[in-house]
Amino acid sequence: MSRIHLDILFGPGYQLHPYKYVYQPGQYAAEETVDLVTPKATFNNVRVLGPEREQTQVEISITDAIKLGLNVPVRDSGDIKGSPGITLIGPNGLVVIEKGVIAAWRHIHMNLVDASELSVKDRDFVRVQCGGEIRPIILEKVLVRVHDSFVLEMHIDTDEANAAMIANGDLLKIME
Amino acid sequence: MSRIHLDILFGPGYQLHPYKYVYQPGQYAAEETVDLVTPKATFNNVRVLGPEREQTQVEISITDAIKLGLNVPVRDSGDIKGSPGITLIGPNGLVVIEKGVIAAWRHIHMNLVDASELSVKDRDFVRVQCGGEIRPIILEKVLVRVHDSFVLEMHIDTDEANAAMIANGDLLKIME
Numbered sequence: 001m002s003r004i005h006l007d008i009l010f011g012p013g014y015q016l017h018p019y020k021y022v023y024q025p026g027q028y029a030a031e032e033t034v035d036l037v038t039p040k041a042t043f044n045n046v047r048v049l050g051p052e053r054e055q056t057q058v059e060i061s062i063t064d065a066i067k068l069g070l071n072v073p074v075r076d077s078g079d080i081k082g083s084p085g086i087t088l089i090g091p092n093g094l095v096v097i098e099k100g101v102i103a104a105w106r107h108i109h110m111n112l113v114d115a116s117e118l119s120v121k122d123r124d125f126v127r128v129q130c131g132g133e134i135r136p137i138i139l140e141k142v143l144v145r146v147h148d149s150f151v152l153e154m155h156i157d158t159d160e161a162n163a164a165m166i167a168n169g170d171l172l173k174i175m176e
Numbered sequence: 177m178s179r180i181h182l183d184i185l186f187g188p189g190y191q192l193h194p195y196k197y198v199y200q201p202g203q204y205a206a207e208e209t210v211d212l213v214t215p216k217a218t219f220n221n222v223r224v225l226g227p228e229r230e231q232t233q234v235e236i237s238i239t240d241a242i243k244l245g246l247n248v249p250v251r252d253s254g255d256i257k258g259s260p261g262i263t264l265i266g267p268n269g270l271v272v273i274e275k276g277v278i279a280a281w282r283h284i285h286m287n288l289v290d291a292s293e294l295s296v297k298d299r300d301f302v303r304v305q306c307g308g309e310i311r312p313i314i315l316e317k318v319l320v321r322v323h324d325s326f327v328l329e330m331h332i333d334t335d336e337a338n339a340a341m342i343a344n345g346d347l348l349k350i351m352e
Contacts, residue, residue: 062338063239074310074341106311131316134250135282137339138314140307162238163313163339165250 001048002056005097009034009090016050023153024109026051037087040069054078058086058101061157065103075102076143104157107143108174109150118174122146128154129173131164138175139164177224178232181273185210185266192226199329200285202227213263216245230254234262234277237333241279251278252319280333283319284350285326294350298322304330305349307340314351315340 006014010032018028033045036058043064057080065072070084085098108126115121124144130137139160154172161167182190186208194204209221212234219240233256241248246260261274284302291297300320306313315336330348337343 061239062341063237063334066334066338134317136316138316140312140314141310158239158242159335159338162242162335165238 001053003052005056005088005095006052008093008095009088011092014092016048016052018050019047022049023151025149025151032090035089036068037089038068038070041067043068055080056088056095056097056100058088058097059104059157060101061159062103063159065101070101072101072103074105076105076107076145077102104155105143106139106141106154106156106160107145108152108154109145109147110152111148111150112146114152115144115146120144120146127175129175130166135163135165137164177229179228181232181264181271182228184269184271185264187268190268192224192228194226195223198225199327201325201327208266211265212244213265214244214246217243219244231256232264232271232273232276234264234273235280235333236277237335238279239335241277246277248277248279250281252281252283252321253278280331281319282315282317282330282332282336283321284328284330285321285323286328287324287326288322290328291320291322296320296322303351305351306342311339311341313340 006016016030016032019031021028028050030048030050032048034048036043036046057077060068060072062072070086073083075083080100080102083099084101085096086101088095088097120126122145125141126144128139128142130139139156142154166172182192192206192208195207197204204226206224206226208224210224212219212222233253236244236248246262249259251259256276256278259275260277261272262277264271264273286294296302298321301317302320304315304318306315315332318330342348
């Protein structure tokens, strides 16, 4: 979430409070939540991710996009051109963003050593074997994102996780 | 839904009214809906499928199971042993079923001619290539169900459809 939107939703100069650090260094789920509102539905208590971003972005699953009545593109984080907007409500105010709602393109974070060992580079696509006995699937076109600060981890949305019946912490196999 | 549950929820002898026939012959989405209730959530206006069944069964996605707070098994239709129950509310009454809530095991309906051409038989598993440029996936362990009355069609839940970004009527490829 951008600084200006934090100011409006939570109050001028408001600082997010880390609730739970996630696996990527410095990133956290904040204590703060907002409500997401469209003409079709309202989602209450949606958690904000920290730290602050350059621009406000809302990542949702396709299932939730359908419930909200939004036709969202599947995009790499930050690529919000042409995406639909939404209304955010916080304890201090309301913001209508004109764009920024996307479904995240499934991706794998890794550092340079991981990338070298796997013989891939930033923005390559790989195939990943997911799931066990019940719902095995192969995810194709999984985007590789390489940065020194990244820890090896795949990010998918709840639709993809539930289609494969996989959960946080499960081990997966990148295919040849 | 079973006769006895239709009696309680909609009234003695109540007959379902077809709202929209689906692709499998004789099967339809009914005009009638019920509410599904658990201690964690309520889903309103959930459509009943007709015609009547031997036993009442509720098929939901894993996403919806999580919202309802239910740990549902992934099962072939009719295999409800050990599955959680739920409360159903209709215009005439309320039913608490002790079991019957499942996520459907993904499957393909086909007739004997289709099965012969594809060199598969009832209860085989096949792999299916799904999705286009955006979210291509391969679904493994897709159950084949063969019956003279069946029309060639794959049934998946909304998690699986959204993970692949496919919709009703899309053409898919069964892999060698």
